[in-house]
Amino acid sequence: MLAPAVKLAVDKLTMRYPNGHTALRDFNVSVQTGEMIVVLGSNGSGKSTLMKCVVGLNRPTAGSVEIAGRDLAALSGKALRQARLPLALISQNANLVRRRSVLANVCCGALGRHRTLATAMGRLPRDEIEPARACLDEVGLLHLAGQRAGTLSGGQAQRVAVARALAQRPDVLLADEPVASLDPEAADEVMRLLRRLATEEGLAVVCVLHQPELAARYADRLVGLRRGQLEFDRPASEVSSQQIARLYVDETC
Ligand SMILES: Nc1ncnc2c1ncn2[C@@H]1O[C@H](COP(=O)(O)OP(=O)(O)OP(=O)(O)O)[C@@H](O)[C@H]1O
Numbered sequence: 001m002l003a004p005a006v007k008l009a010v011d012k013l014t015m016r017y018p019n020g021h022t023a024l025r026d027f028n029v030s031v032q033t034g035e036m037i038v039v040l041g042s043n044g045s046g047k048s049t050l051m052k053c054v055v056g057l058n059r060p061t062a063g064s065v066e067i068a069g070r071d072l073a074a075l076s077g078k079a080l081r082q083a084r085l086p087l088a089l090i091s092q093n094a095n096l097v098r099r100r101s102v103l104a105n106v107c108c109g110a111l112g113r114h115r116t117l118a119t120a121m122g123r124l125p126r127d128e129i130e131p132a133r134a135c136l137d138e139v140g141l142l143h144l145a146g147q148r149a150g151t152l153s154g155g156q157a158q159r160v161a162v163a164r165a166l167a168q169r170p171d172v173l174l175a176d177e178p179v180a181s182l183d184p185e186a187a188d189e190v191m192r193l194l195r196r197l198a199t200e201e202g203l204a205v206v207c208v209l210h211q212p213e214l215a216a217r218y219a220d221r222l223v224g225l226r227r228g229q230l231e232f233d234r235p236a237s238e239v240s241s242q243q244i245a246r247l248y249v250d251e252t253c
């Protein structure tokens with residue numbers, strides 16, 4: 001049997017912000033097809049910095065990010081944009097365009113592939129409408145396709161954000177606190193969805209959470225970040241509650 005493909009590999013990643021603060025130091029992680037990892041760590045430990053380095057919103061000070069075996073640092077311009085296409089990011093707020101329909105919001109996910117004047121003016125690319133409907137179906141919200149995004153509940157909006165990410169046809173799905181503003185039932189639903197996308201669709205999923213019990217329930221591996229450094233990277237079933245608790249202890253107190 002073929003070994004599962006590594007979709008995302010982060011090697012010795014260091015991020016020092018211009019003010020001199022080092023938010024990430026020598027950080028390594030890799031994620032394979034069909035795998036879901038959850039990154040845990042206290043406020044300010046560097047989780048969002050990691051996500052931003054991976055999607056290219058931060059330029060790392062040192063180290064490398066490889067997507068499907070391609071080192072992003074070695075690329076620029078169009079080649080870099082192409083190499084990043086398999087990456088999709090979901091954040092804490094769904095960030096939907098409230099006055100547009102749910103379907104139009106999902107179609108936006110495909111716009112990276114359609115850089116034409118018509119799409120820039122807001123027209124939906126015709127051949128993306130059916131795939132976008134399929135993405136909405138995937139998250140169980142096809143019946144809301146025509147509804148204005150501004151009328152959705154928080155949980156529905158976050159599932160639409162997942163559908164919009166899927167319209168990008170990603171191999172790697174990054175989710176930075178995707179359930180932070182959701183009630184327990186809606187949070188569970190979004191986590192189930194991310195888990196299914198990994199298991200059934202083969203996506204490599206990296207999710208940042210502040211809920212260790214939710215992480216343990218859904219992740220293959222738990223990655224602990226503490227002050228910008230890797231504390232542990234282990235199968236979820238092997239991480240003890242003491243190891244998790246240590247992530248949240250402030251030793252400076
Ligand atoms: N642009 C920036 N310039 C300087 N320092 C920054 C910048 N962005 C983040 N930091 C600092 O880097 C550290 C890590 O921030 P980051 O946002 O990655 O934390 P986090 O783990 O995502 O926290 P949270 O759980 O609160 O979202 C923090 O100390 C933060 O103040």
Ligand SMILES: [Mg+2]
Binds near residue numbers: 176
């Ligand atoms: Mg953060």
